Amino acid sequence: MTGPDELDRFLRTDPRDVGCARAVDMLHVYVELVAAGEPAEQRYPGMAAHLSACGPCGEDFEGLLAAVRGQDR
């Protein structure tokens, strides 16, 4: 990805983005769908949009998913 493309990607906003407060509320539900292989992005597109744009919430998502998957092993 070139510089202009990367800047474009960073500045692009998705009106469906639910924001951090809603993402925090829903994270456990969303993570279980992802862990179960369900189409979480289609069911909660606003969550998916937020988690791909918000670094800290994306990091928390990855952490919770890893914890859930670790528990299932």
Added chain:
Amino acid sequence: MARLHELLVRAARGEVRRRGPRLRITGPELEDLAYQAAADALLAITGKIGQFRGESRFTTWAYKFVIFEVSAKIGRHFWRHPAVPLDGEDWDRLPDRFGFDPAQEAERRDLLAALRRAVDEELTPRQRAVFVAIVLNDVPLDVLVLQLASSRNAIYKVLFDARRKLRAALDANGYLSPDTSRQT
């Protein structure tokens, strides 16, 4: 309760190990952070147990608290020991931040000059401060939350609005193509 604490400690250790390579925290300090996160998560869970609505497994809901505690403690650590200055404006970082190719010097110069103009002319003082801290100075969002005594949601919203305004300004001046993918 002892079993839950044990699960939380295991989840906290897993999370600090997962994030460890990117942190400047190692050894006993990392282990302490995991134990503190598990203890604080247990307190939070005890206080909010009535809010569990069975939308997920109980452990998934409980692990969420430990992940948030690890996040918060790492944010506080970096606030106390910042790797980068939390103020100032380093516009020279932008080309590296967005991976600009030095061979495309003219395009880079024009686009970044337009971005800087838009930051100065389009953003409110608060939007500008948040943009400068996170994008130019590479301050982690959670650290900025602590610095401004704000919330993650509020700072994210400020940055979201700043991104939207800047993109619109660059689009209006022909520097980026219109964003038509998800307009409502």
